[in-house]
Amino acid sequence: MSRIPVKEYVKQIMQASKRDDAEAVELLLEEFGRKRSEESNTALREQIKAAIDCGSFEVRFSDGRKSVYFYWDDIPSRRLRPEQVDQETAKKQAQEFARKARTS
Incomplete structure (x- = not known):
């Protein structure tokens, strides 16, 4: 390519x-x-925020695979799942995942 x-x-x-x-x-x-x-073959997209200081990043694949989401919340007391982190960490995780997906 x-x-x-x-x-x-x-x-x-x-x-x-x-x-x-x-x-x-x-x-x-x-x-x-x-x-x-x-x-x-991949795209990183920030999702629309429904509440203040929280949201997700979506790694989309153009070949039909299901998207992978990285959720974040900048207010620690609202984090409902252990994998939920702050926005900067979630973005870094999503970018790293997208890089790995491109090379594989």
């Missing part, structure tokens, strides 16, 4: 931002993110 030419995307984004073309910048960033996700 070929690598995405990051320098080319950065160049195009910089040119669009110099022209004050916000729509072009947004489209290029979306396209770049989509292609990087397709290339890696």
